[in-house]
Amino acid sequence: MFLIIAVLGYFGQGGLLVGHEKAGGPAAGLEVEYEPYIRKGTPTKLTLTYHKQSPQPELRINKTFIYSTHLEQIVPEPSGASADETSVTYTFDALGKGAVVVLYFKPEKIRDLHTILSDGSSSVTLEQFVHP
Amino acid sequence: METIVRGLVIYFFLLIVFRISGKRTLHEVTTFDFVLLIIIAETTEQALLSDDHSITNSLVLIVTLVFADVTLSIFKQYSKKAGKILDGTPTILVADGNLLKNKMDKARVDKEDIMEAARKLQGLETMSQIKYAILEIDGSISIVPKGKA
Numbered sequence: 001m002f003l004i005i006a007v008l009g010y011f012g013q014g015g016l017l018v019g020h021e022k023a024g025g026p027a028a029g030l031e032v033e034y035e036p037y038i039r040k041g042t043p044t045k046l047t048l049t050y051h052k053q054s055p056q057p058e059l060r061i062n063k064t065f066i067y068s069t070h071l072e073q074i075v076p077e078p079s080g081a082s083a084d085e086t087s088v089t090y091t092f093d094a095l096g097k098g099a100v101v102v103l104y105f106k107p108e109k110i111r112d113l114h115t116i117l118s119d120g121s122s123s124v125t126l127e128q129f130v131h132p
Numbered sequence: 133m134e135t136i137v138r139g140l141v142i143y144f145f146l147l148i149v150f151r152i153s154g155k156r157t158l159h160e161v162t163t164f165d166f167v168l169l170i171i172i173a174e175t176t177e178q179a180l181l182s183d184d185h186s187i188t189n190s191l192v193l194i195v196t197l198v199f200a201d202v203t204l205s206i207f208k209q210y211s212k213k214a215g216k217i218l219d220g221t222p223t224i225l226v227a228d229g230n231l232l233k234n235k236m237d238k239a240r241v242d243k244e245d246i247m248e249a250a251r252k253l254q255g256l257e258t259m260s261q262i263k264y265a266i267l268e269i270d271g272s273i274s275i276v277p278k279g280k281a
């Protein structure tokens with residue numbers, strides 16, 4: 001039973017039933033590829049595709065994500081960062097239409113990870129579960 | 133899923149490697165063999181876990197390896213041929229005091245190994261006192277002295 005659940009992908013790292021999911025899309029302007037089940041302390045990533053061109057591209061991440069993960073790298077490297085009460089905003093020099101931004105991170109808490117990502121005009125909400 | 137695939141690949145790779153390396157490999161452990169085993173264990177751990185040190189990964193790996201082992205043992209129980217291929221068969225090295233040179237070479241066992249086993253197990257002093265010397269599946273040598281078989 002345990003092995004079947006793992007084969008199906010409910011313990012993370014993909015499987016026959018659960019693999020990489022997508023949230024948002026071209027219509028929303030921002031698309032995020034993510035794994036719904038991830039593991040504590042294990043490197044994982046979020047792949048964001050910017051479908052709209054913006055003169056001042058940015059990426060806003062909610063506080064829950066920042067508190068619950070160790071953000072290791074953002075590719076391409078942001079040109080600036082700022083924070084307010086609810087989120088952290090990274091700005092980029094330029095991102096063309098269809099540009100891809102990858103967030104490499106390690107989850108640090110075992111929990112339901114409720115992430116909100118925004119490009120300034122539209123936002124995408126993700127639900128991930130962090131296994132121990 | 134990736135963890136399961138990784139676990140199964142490593143399990144069957146090690147099974148093949150140690151099957152090819154022969155029965156005597158693990159039984160006659162020299163200091164260097166011991167160091168080599170530690171290096172193999174360390175390398176295997178890295179290959180199995182990669183950079184995923186989560187409890188979930190460890191649990192999935194343990195269950196995968198035990199599952200593979202139990203499945204193989206059931207398979208061996210149902211198929212005698214599979215058992216022979218996976219575990220090998222006992223090899224007669226000495227018959228009526230005569231060394232079976234080709235079998236000894238194949239198993240990488242020399243006369244001294246047989247005499248050592250004969251002395252330790254039966255207190256025998258010469259080859260002529262041995263009825264049968266058999267290399268068992270686990271790599272040990274069994275001695276049947278003359279007059280007993």
